[in-house]
Amino acid sequence: MSNTLTSSPPSATINTNEQAGAVVQKTVFSILLAISFSHLLNDTMQSLIPSTYPLLKRSLSLNFSQLGLITFCFQLTASLLQPFVGLYTDKRPQPYSLAAGMCFTLAGLLLLSRAGSFPLVLVAVSLVGVGSSIFHPEASRLAYLASGGKRGLAQSIFQLGGNAGASLGPLLAARIVSPYGQSNIIWFGVFALIAIGVLLNTGRWYRRNLTMRRKKAVSIIYESDPGLSKGRVATSLSILLVLIFSKYFYMASMSSYYMFFLIDKFHVSDQHAQILLFIFLFAVAAGTMIGGPIGDRFGRKYVIWFSILGVAPFTLLLPYASLFFTAVLSVFIGLILASAFSAILVYAQELVPGKVGLIAGLFFGLAFGMGGIGAAVLGRLADRTGIQHVFHLCSFLPLLGLLTGFLPDTTPKSKKA
Structure with a gap:
């Protein structure tokens, strides 16, 4: 009687494994659209930074060299950290790192909306850059996992969101920030909160599929090896x-x-x-x-x-x-x-x-x-x-x-x- 209650038939285990495998063997468009939408929000917030330069130049009496240093700090944290983040998560995948990265972006935007000095602006844009460095490698991996073999299509869907966001940011900055002042940057924090909610959901899907992904890792690497x-x-x-x-x-x-x-x-x-x-x-x-x-x-x-x-x-x-x-x-x-x-x-x-x-x-x-x-x-x-x-x-x-x-x-x- 106890065996009946505590043991699962072999066929049930097989069916469960087959269902888990089917998830990643087909293209999961709901996940691809979710990370594309998150990419749109992320790059909208990123593109806000250069759009606020005229405003920051006036309000903080900055020169062009200081504006260049702002760009340098943002690009440095947004670019140089990405390979190291990717290398780390290749060895230790972090399903919820996407949401955690977006928290850095949220903190950077909140600080930028209140920054009353040049050093604080540098800290703020660096935080946004760190958020971007965490987001892109792991989001790309998630697109890869959800591609169902259509890896090019998956990356295109992911990139579409980023390009749309990059063009959307300056338009929203012109409507929301420029007419009303630096403090209105805080409203873009709503974008970060929405993205965090979406990425927590995709993180749960990622975590459910991690076990199966690890079991198949060796065979996948061999089969895809170009020799x-x-x-x-x-x-x-x-x-x-x-x-x-x-x-x-x-x-x-x-x-x-x-x-x-x-x-x-x-x-x-x-x-x-x-x-x-x-x-x-x-x-x-x-x-x-x-x-x-x-x-x-x-x-x-x-x-x-x-x-x-x-x-x-x-x-x-x-x-x-x-x-x-x-x-x-x-x-x-x-x-x-x-x-x-x-x-x-x-x-x-x-x-x-x-x-x-x-x-x-x-x-x-x-x-x-x-x-x-x-x-x-x-x-x-x-x-x-x-x-x-x-x-x-x-x-x-x-x-x-x-x-x-x-x-x-x-x-x-x-x-x-």
């Missing part, structure tokens, strides 16, 4: 990092200085330039969904070819085009260039199976870093040579996409047989 030497993998990763450099340096020229280029060359109004910048950013958000699914279907190397090198004809034409065709070309540039990141990230994860967090942290960190460094370098160059000269030089950056030809095939060993 390359360590030297070939290191060379391939170096090429991918160069491609990230070319993409984000060019993106820095567009996101930071496109308006100034339009005003200088075509003498358009600020409002007209803002509309054209929004068109470009909207194209970037739309293009985010292209690279991942196409890479799943046809191969990521082809998407990288198309995304980096394929955009070169449009970037090379841009400095010589009329106003109308400049707007048209910017749409094609945004659509094509935005498709690169998801394909590059998943390709790199396939090169180094079992290190999803480390690779995500490295590439997200480099993307943040290149954006910050690119904006600073190109700004100084524009002061010396003129904004149009900067766009002429940057138009050649996508030609670095020729290096894609040296990337190996990453088809898993099990599929090559």
